[in-house]
Amino acid sequence: MSGLIVLAMMSLFGPDEIENTNAVPERVYTKLAYAADTPATRPADRVSPLVFIDPGHGGKKNHGCRGYDGRFESEANLLLALAVRDELVKAGVEAMMTREDDSDVPLYERPRRAHELKADAFVSIHHNAPAAGKDPLAVRYRAVYSWNDLGQRLAEAIAARLAPCDSLHANFAVTRSPEIPSVLVEADFLTHPDGCREAFDPACRAQIARAIAQGILDWLAANR
Ligand SMILES: [Zn+2]
16 A cells, blocks of 8 residues: 555544455445445436535534644535536536535435435545644645546546546545445645645636546546
């Protein structure tokens, strides 16, 4: 496992978001109660693709990391996710959000909703922070995480548009769906002064949102 993955996994995810990355996929999938209970069926009347956008964290107790300027990751995630949603809608893609305000949506509820509606893709939006003890001024990179082959192609498409950006593997609750291509975007390091400034700058955010949306659109064009 690369140092980057370890760093990212240790940095901001609570125990619910991290599982044993050496677990065999079948065993991991059995934890997906939503997958076992409700086989997803695509509504016959849905014409346009459906993409779920998931702004990570949210609510009074789940802020994610604290940015360089004191603002929380949950806010940066929501702002970027809404911008991605708007870009997708402009392109004729149906986009649904797991939250549209500062509400606390349980972790497994997020992919479950996408599964229920048989979404074409699930994209979780986060901002990163370094592992405890690391100098936040020295760590800044962008990455898109996937867990299985389904998600990897989507991750690579988004990473290509976000370049320089790594496409990496991580076994997060929101990346391991066996049916819906699912990825987690770490758009920037909120703990880095430049990363934080850009995350809350509308023009910079719009640029990142367009890149993420374009990656999703590239993937949809090639895979659907
Ligand atoms: Zn996060």
